[in-house]
Amino acid sequence: MGMKQVVSLPAWILVAIVAGLGLGFASSALGFHGVVIDYVKPFGTIFIALLKLVAIPLVLTQLVLGVASVRDLRQLSRLGGRTLALYFSTTLLAITVGLLLVHLIAPGRSLSGADRENLRGQYATEVESRAVQAGELKRRGPLQPLVDMVPDNVIQALSDNRAMLQVVFFALLFGIALICVPLEKSRTLMEWFEGLNAVFISMVKLILYLAVPGVFALMASCVAEFARDDPARALGLLGALGLYFLTVLGGLLVLLVLIYPLALRFLARTGVMNFYRAMIPAQLLAFSTSSSSATLPVTLRCVEDDLGVPPRIAGFVLPVGATVNMDGTSLYQAVATVFIAQAFGMDLTLMQQLAILFTALLASIGAAGVPGTGLVTLVIVLEAVGIEPGGLALILAVDRLLDMFRSVINVTGDAMVCMVVTAWEKGATPQ
Numbered sequence: 001m002g003m004k005q006v007v008s009l010p011a012w013i014l015v016a017i018v019a020g021l022g023l024g025f026a027s028s029a030l031g032f033h034g035v036v037i038d039y040v041k042p043f044g045t046i047f048i049a050l051l052k053l054v055a056i057p058l059v060l061t062q063l064v065l066g067v068a069s070v071r072d073l074r075q076l077s078r079l080g081g082r083t084l085a086l087y088f089s090t091t092l093l094a095i096t097v098g099l100l101l102v103h104l105i106a107p108g109r110s111l112s113g114a115d116r117e118n119l120r121g122q123y124a125t126e127v128e129s130r131a132v133q134a135g136e137l138k139r140r141g142p143l144q145p146l147v148d149m150v151p152d153n154v155i156q157a158l159s160d161n162r163a164m165l166q167v168v169f170f171a172l173l174f175g176i177a178l179i180c181v182p183l184e185k186s187r188t189l190m191e192w193f194e195g196l197n198a199v200f201i202s203m204v205k206l207i208l209y210l211a212v213p214g215v216f217a218l219m220a221s222c223v224a225e226f227a228r229d230d231p232a233r234a235l236g237l238l239g240a241l242g243l244y245f246l247t248v249l250g251g252l253l254v255l256l257v258l259i260y261p262l263a264l265r266f267l268a269r270t271g272v273m274n275f276y277r278a279m280i281p282a283q284l285l286a287f288s289t290s291s292s293s294a295t296l297p298v299t300l301r302c303v304e305d306d307l308g309v310p311p312r313i314a315g316f317v318l319p320v321g322a323t324v325n326m327d328g329t330s331l332y333q334a335v336a337t338v339f340i341a342q343a344f345g346m347d348l349t350l351m352q353q354l355a356i357l358f359t360a361l362l363a364s365i366g367a368a369g370v371p372g373t374g375l376v377t378l379v380i381v382l383e384a385v386g387i388e389p390g391g392l393a394l395i396l397a398v399d400r401l402l403d404m405f406r407s408v409i410n411v412t413g414d415a416m417v418c419m420v421v422t423a424w425e426k427g428a429t430p431q
Ligand code: ASP
Pocket: 290, 291, 292, 293, 326, 328, 329, 367, 368, 369, 370, 371, 372, 373, 374, 375, 403, 406, 407, 410, 411
């Protein structure tokens, strides 16, 4: 019964996006953007908080139940291996698409010297803070992400929304341990988890009642903050960076309308239209929240309820993907790096392009699925190819906007892999 509401939801969310954009621009043109930031934005923040609130408990119960119901560790490690292999290969493919497009279109060559200096002046302080954050990330060794995956305190892991992988790790361990316990001892706990899981699922449905006002508030405040009291300046910035913006968008579109449909058709052997129709609520939410982690509870519902993915697969593949797999972000990082190099008149060698491929892969694995992380880890990619982080100033103006689009692809890519893994698991599971 519940899914009926979600099915009719996309149209309303779309209305909320358009109306929110309208209010944002009006507030900027008429000078009341401050009111929007003070009185409308909090409702968007509340909506995101609610989604995040339910994400960790939902992942925990779903994954524990998933593992415990498999009751076969070989099957589990095969699932893990396939998921990671698919995540790595789609990310590498995304970066390659980005590199090809940015060389073909060469948006950096069309940025005028005056625009370049203008942008550098305007964003100097913001660049500084991103560079500091990236420096902190980088000081950790190459295997640090692996170390970070293992929590030393489960309460701490559960209390940190950025520690999704730690929660996944604990849930796997808990599920495996549950299998090892004799059934008469584990039965009550399993029922307990089943009950909790049902409650969290229904909580997601309740939270979705707030999706329309939440999305409206998010969009309005996003535009109000971006344009401030000068919509003309905002549009002017978009103009200067238009070709770069379109290159990233074009790359994301290639993934969305070419690569994913091919994978769905030939690897998952599933209906492409059916997939995209089911994914609309998650995509719209990813667009308006710019966060794959906040969208996770809804993505789970879309693939399980509408696409029939078994919870044990979705409960593993999607939470891992929300942190590890970011096709949109990695494509964007490849385009942004080469764009900045082009604007600085640098010619990148083959080795430098390979460095982009490698570091963008690592950067997208290390980035959490929250707004703007792709921008922070981009600094690491820039440094790997020897571009000074100050170059970030050239792309900051449109980054918030691109964040929305790349988050949609991040979420869609996770769900696509989920479909492929499901098809493969079905093929491989005896009887
Ligand atoms: N906002 C993106 C996400 O959550 C990450 C990024 O590219 O900044 O998927």
